[in-house]
Amino acid sequence: MDELYLDNIDEYVNDHNKIVTYKWLSLTLGVHVNTAKQMLYHYLEHKRKESSPQLHATYLVSGKSVDNGQTCHKVSVVREEQLEDFKSKMTLVVSIHVYSVQKALLRDSGPLYSVDYDAVKDNLKNCSRYSSIRCASAVPMSSVELRQAREKEQAPTSVPENKKPAVNGGASVASKPSAKAPKGIMGMLSFKSTSKNQDGSKDIKPEQKEVAPVTDPPKSKPAAKTNPMANFFGSQTKKADRPIKEEQEARTAVVSEQNQSSQQEEEPEPEPAAVQQKDTKTDSRSKTKRIEESDSEEEKMEKKKRRRIKRPEPDSSDEDVIPDSPQPLETKDPSPKKEVEAAQLSHGNSETKVRKRRRVLKSHVFLDDEGCMVTEKGYESESYSETEDDFQPSKQPRDNFKAKLPSSSKENEKKSQKRSSASSQKGTKQASITGFFQKK
Amino acid sequence: MTTLTRQDLNFGQVVADILCEFLEVAIHLILYVREVYPSGIFQKRKKYNVPVQMSCHPELNQYIQDTLHCIKPLIEKNDAEKVVVVIMDKEHHPVERFVFEISQPPLLSISAETLLSHVEQLLRAFILKISVCDAVLNNNPPGCSFTVLVHTREAATRNMEKVQVIKDFPWIVADEQEVHMKEPRLIPLKSMTSDIVKMQLYVEERAQKT
Numbered sequence: 269m270d271e272l273y274l275d276n277i278d279e280y281v282n283d284h285n286k287i288v289t290y291k292w293l294s295l296t297l298g299v300h301v302n303t304a305k306q307m308l309y310h311y312l313e314h315k316r317k318e319s320s321p322q323l324h325a326t327y328l329v330s331g332k333s334v335d336n337g338q339t340c341h342k343v344s345v346v347r348e349e350q351l352e353d354f355k356s357k358m359t360l361v362v363s364i365h366v367y368s369v370q371k372a373l374l375r376d377s378g379p380l381y382s383v384d385y386d387a388v389k390d391n392l393k394n395c396s397r398y399s400s401i402r403c404a405s406a407v408p409m410s411s412v413e414l415r416q417a418r419e420k421e422q423a424p425t426s427v428p429e430n431k432k433p434a435v436n437g438g439a440s441v442a443s444k445p446s447a448k449a450p451k452g453i454m455g456m457l458s459f460k461s462t463s464k465n466q467d468g469s470k471d472i473k474p475e476q477k478e479v480a481p482v483t484d485p486p487k488s489k490p491a492a493k494t495n496p497m498a499n500f501f502g503s504q505t506k507k508a509d510r511p512i513k514e515e516q517e518a519r520t521a522v523v524s525e526q527n528q529s530s531q532q533e534e535e536p537e538p539e540p541a542a543v544q545q546k547d548t549k550t551d552s553r554s555k556t557k558r559i560e561e562s563d564s565e566e567e568k569m570e571k572k573k574r575r576r577i578k579r580p581e582p583d584s585s586d587e588d589v590i591p592d593s594p595q596p597l598e599t600k601d602p603s604p605k606k607e608v609e610a611a612q613l614s615h616g617n618s619e620t621k622v623r624k625r626r627r628v629l630k631s632h633v634f635l636d637d638e639g640c641m642v643t644e645k646g647y648e649s650e651s652y653s654e655t656e657d658d659f660q661p662s663k664q665p666r667d668n669f670k671a672k673l674p675s676s677s678k679e680n681e682k683k684s685q686k687r688s689s690a691s692s693q694k695g696t697k698q699a700s701i702t703g704f705f706q707k708k
Numbered sequence: 709m710t711t712l713t714r715q716d717l718n719f720g721q722v723v724a725d726i727l728c729e730f731l732e733v734a735i736h737l738i739l740y741v742r743e744v745y746p747s748g749i750f751q752k753r754k755k756y757n758v759p760v761q762m763s764c765h766p767e768l769n770q771y772i773q774d775t776l777h778c779i780k781p782l783i784e785k786n787d788a789e790k791v792v793v794v795i796m797d798k799e800h801h802p803v804e805r806f807v808f809e810i811s812q813p814p815l816l817s818i819s820a821e822t823l824l825s826h827v828e829q830l831l832r833a834f835i836l837k838i839s840v841c842d843a844v845l846n847n848n849p850p851g852c853s854f855t856v857l858v859h860t861r862e863a864a865t866r867n868m869e870k871v872q873v874i875k876d877f878p879w880i881v882a883d884e885q886e887v888h889m890k891e892p893r894l895i896p897l898k899s900m901t902s903d904i905v906k907m908q909l910y911v912e913e914r915a916q917k918t
Contacts (some may be wrong), residue, residue: 285843287836372843375741378752378759379839382832385758633766643764 331361720784787864
């Protein structure tokens with residue numbers, strides 16, 4: 269390997285003051301991601317030997333760790349200073365590599381995402397060209413196949429949805445427009461799932477029952493994770509042969525039907541699967557995300573699979589997301605009250621125009637005793653109709669902070685300095701905001 | 709596909725809307741990156757499809773919005789030459805000045821679709837540059853505050869005084885002390901050229917900050 273890449277990276281980092289992530293580097297130089305990672309590593313070594321202007325690096329660490337008695341597989345992007353610390357907290361470190369190199373000290377993870385955004389967008393058709401995540405059966409469907417699949421979708425979809433009222437917000441499932449772009453990738457996922465379904469269809473059901481209840485622990489072993497997850501991808505709202513009695517049985521029934529139906533059939537409609545799957549999987553994973561308070565990178569590592577799943581989440585109804593909250597909120601304050609799920613179930617099986625109650629994160633600003641302004645974000649029950657479009661994604665963090673009212677009222681210079689009360693508040697309750705580079 | 713020409717009444721408004729939205733995000737981001745306010749008041753929000761930091765504090769937000777509300781008519785008429793975010797130390801001497809130089813090129817017509825995604829991409833690049841600007845700037849002393857100055861062309865401000873855009877939000881002519889900075893160092897950050905606006909961002913930094 270010639271040494272030219274060192275100069276290239278040097279130019280990007282020092283002259284252009286860019287953040288060089290391995291993904292961006294691989295797309296820019298046209299090399300495999302592993303090569304890009306090694307390039308960054310060598311560059312760092314090289315620069316550290318010469319005493320040159322200070323560089324900062326972030327690393328991607330993945331491995332097993334025990335969190336509150338549960339073992340889980342964690343993937344995190346950490347700053348260099350926290351690397352050793354983070355490694356020591358993990359029971360088993362599976363992989364570490366350089367994620368990015370930059371001159372600036374990043375205060376949060378936002379720019380890391382922005383850097384890759386444009387690079388990936390420019391290479392959208394083949395952004396995985398240099399990636400090492402592969403699936404041989406993942407090929408984009410031709411337009412003919414696409415059309416056929418869509419037609420098949422629409423016919424039987426209406427039947428099972430009547431029987432699954434409260435689980436997914438059935439109407440929202442049916443009404444989702446299908447996007448072409450995710451289809452190729454979801455096609456890949458469904459292939460994966462069907463092949464997995466072939467294996468242990470009997471085993472899947474009991475596993476389903478374990479995973480399905482909403483009190484599922486937020487993290488689970490990767491092996492256990494992929495199987496039910498794959499099932500959710502594969503599960504489609506078609507051919508409900510069995511009578512569906514309760515939520516959980518409904519889900520298992522659909523999955524087992526899937527097993528029995530033709531295995532090789534492509535499932536193009538990502539959203540129903542994603543929505544169901546969202547109920548438990550991204551449920552727990554999004555909760556995980558919030559608990560972790562580490563941002564996009566954790567999800568990013570699982571790449572497109574997760575990315576596609578996450579997208580429908582804000583659109584679909586959230587009431588099933590909420591009941592999980594008491595569990596993951598161990599780091600938070602008094603957990604929000606449990607959702608009145610019984611209320612939903614009692615609403616009957618009508619598909620549309622059901623008024624439900626959901627919990628919405630609302631923020632109140634009020635003056636407390638000391639005359640300080642307090643902003644509190646809390647969950648409130650709100651009644652809504654399913655036909656409303658503006659679902660709010662529920663946010664976990666409760667932020668309480670105080671701000672002293674400026675003594676001088678509104679002039680141009682009214683921004684008098686905020687006291688350290690804000691930062692002291694931050695110390696006690698603001699774990700969520702500064703969470704990115706923290707170990708958790 | 710809508711085509712806009714300069715003769716359209718909407719054109720100036722479209723540009724002004726885009727720019728004011730961008731300036732709002734940029735100001736919040738500058739306050740975050742330069743640590744003018746504790747990072748606890750900021751939360752992650754999404755703009756141009758990337759995460760940005762915006763403050764939650766209602767008064768700060770209102771102040772910034774009012775400021776930009778008053779700047780908007782100037783941008784609509786292409787009277788605003790520069791919008792400057794000045795960070796000042798405790799003695800109200802400017803320490804850093806983030807200068808957004810704005811000009812609107814004379815233009816016959818534009819097509820809305822490709823334009824907006826292109827502009828969005830350029831603005832994203834600006835946001836990214838602001839996020840990493842602390843690599844090229846020295847740290848600020850503690851206890852800084854900020855203010856926004858607008859440099860206008862010709863006598864636009866006289867018109868502004870006549871028509872007070874927001875009642876309780878008067879604009880005053882800036883002091884010499886706030887405008888002039890001792891021994892400034894110029895650090896260019898980013899520039900962009902598009903069909904609807906040309907913008908340049910650079911930072912003037914005082915050589916000795918403390």
